[in-house]
Amino acid sequence: xxxxxxxxxxxxxxxxxxxxxxxxxxxxxxxxxxxxxxxxxxxxxxxxxxxxxxxxxxxxxxxxxxxxxxxxxxxxxxxxxxxxxxxxxxxxxxxxxxxxxxxxxxxxxxxxxxxxxxxxxxxxxxxxxxxxxxxxxxxxxxxxxxxxxxxxxxxxxxxxxxxxxxxxxxxxxxxxxxxxxxxxxxxxxxxxxxxxxxxxxxxxxxxxxxxxxxxxxxxxxxxxxxxxxxxxxxxxxxxxxxxxxxxxxxxxxxxxxxxxxxxxxxxxxxxxxxxxxxxxxxxxxxxxxxxxxxxxxxxxxxxxxxxxxxxxxxxxxxxxxxxxxxxxxxxxxxxxxxxxxxxxxxxxxxxxxxxxxxxxxxxxxxxxxxxxxxxxxxxxxxxxxxxxxxx
Ligand SMILES: *Cc1c(COP(=O)(O)O)cnc(C)c1O
Numbered sequence: 181x182x183x184x185x186x187x188x189x190x191x192x193x194x195x196x197x198x199x200x201x202x203x204x205x206x207x208x209x210x211x212x213x214x215x216x217x218x219x220x221x222x223x224x225x226x227x228x229x230x231x232x233x234x235x236x237x238x239x240x241x242x243x244x245x246x247x248x249x250x251x252x253x254x255x256x257x258x259x260x261x262x263x264x265x266x267x268x269x270x271x272x273x274x275x276x277x278x279x280x281x282x283x284x285x286x287x288x289x290x291x292x293x294x295x296x297x298x299x300x301x302x303x304x305x306x307x308x309x310x311x312x313x314x315x316x317x318x319x320x321x322x323x324x325x326x327x328x329x330x331x332x333x334x335x336x337x338x339x340x341x342x343x344x345x346x347x348x349x350x351x352x353x354x355x356x357x358x359x360x361x362x363x364x365x366x367x368x369x370x371x372x373x374x375x376x377x378x379x380x381x382x383x384x385x386x387x388x389x390x391x392x393x394x395x396x397x398x399x400x401x402x403x404x405x406x407x408x409x410x411x412x413x414x415x416x417x418x419x420x421x422x423x424x425x426x427x428x429x430x431x432x433x434x435x436x437x438x439x440x441x442x443x444x445x446x447x448x449x450x451x452x453x454x455x456x457x458x459x460x461x462x463x464x465x466x467x468x469x470x471x472x473x474x475x476x477x478x479x480x481x482x483x484x485x486x487x488x489x490x491x492x493x494x495x496x497x498x499x500x501x502x503x504x505x506x507x508x509x510x511x512x513x514x515x516x517x518x519x520x521x522x523x524x525x526x527x528x529x530x531x532x533x534x535x536x537x538x539x540x541x542x543x544x545x546x547x548x549x550x551x552x553x554x555x556x557x558x559x560x561x562x563x564x565x566x567x568x569x570x571x
Pocket of ligand 1 (some may be wrong): 257258259260282285325329354356357375376377378381388389390411
């Protein structure tokens with residue numbers, strides 16, 4: 181239907197047709213839980229809204245087109261999407277999982293799926309020889325995030341896809357940080373792309389949602405079955421909200437990237453900053469792979485502030501444009517302290533091993549004027565240095 185169209189066009193039109201009844205150009209929010217049937221079993225494609233809903237179908241079609249996928253399956257949260265993918269495996273199966281995946285994803289592996297019987301190994305996908313060595317006969321899935329969170333490590337999707345293929349394992353890439361505007365995992369050989377639509381895809385910090393995209397008919401059928409059977413479905417209103425947010429995804433991502441580049445350079449020149457983690461900087465170890473597999477390095481930056489917890493606390497408290505909050509990908513800028521906030525569920529040992537220390541801060545660069553964002557960071561630096569002097 182949208183054959184050959186480019187991403188910015190797909191954001192606005194894919195999966196959506198003017199309403200055949202009224203001609204409304206925007207997708208109606210169909211709140212009905214049930215649909216009339218002409219006779220038993222004779223319906224127009226929808227019988228009950230957990231099994232299928234027209235607003236949800238529009239969202240699924242749009243997200244699938246953006247990821248270059250045949251199938252889209254939407255969920256009520258990124259975690260519900262993740263759980264459905266893992267439930268498509270069987271007890272006794274084994275998964276190789278990135279060692280700095282989203283905290284909630286780690287929690288599903290560790291506290292939900294492990295008791296259920298799913299084995300998993302966490303590792304750093306930078307060392308491909310180690311990845312190959314970690315494959316077991318029971319390894320049915322490889323799961324990773326790139327860029328990762330919060331260290332913004334970059335992993336080579338095509339190289340890991342080759343390992344997964346050889347092992348006969350399904351390869352899942354959580355594409356939440358990059359979005360299909362910047363990276364399309366399925367084009368690079370991944371079997372499945374998963375999203376928290378809560379972040380950039382909706383983009384306005386007013387919905388929690390998730391989605392799974394794939395070209396594999398059998399996997400899609402299984403996920404539709406789990407969507408209907410386990411029931412972690414998004415509301416029609418939330419589907420509409422994400423569709424609305426998606427319309428500006430292209431312009432938003434271009435500005436997120438432009439502003440993040442400017443701020444990453446500013447941070448990398450600042451005397452109070454010990455290290456900046458941003459894939460767009462030539463100093464980033466994943467810079468070349470990012471340049472190859474991404475159309476832009478994204479809108480997330482992490483950095484190590486000198487002075488540890490005292491400095492980072494003063495820094496965050498002084499900010500006036502950046503809000504001190506978890507999450508990411510909205511129009512508004514956010515700053516957070518991973519060790520205390522988003523990554524508190526990791527034990528201190530694991531945090532240290534990943535480099536998540538007391539001076540590490542993570543920024544989600546929003547769409548405010550970048551000069552105001554830079555001034556705000558400088559306000560934070562001034563407060564951090566006074567906090568250290570007054571000790
Ligand atoms: C937020 C997030 C999730 C979980 O999504 P929810 O919508 O919060 O359930 C999964 N992966 C990544 C990379 C995320 O940032």
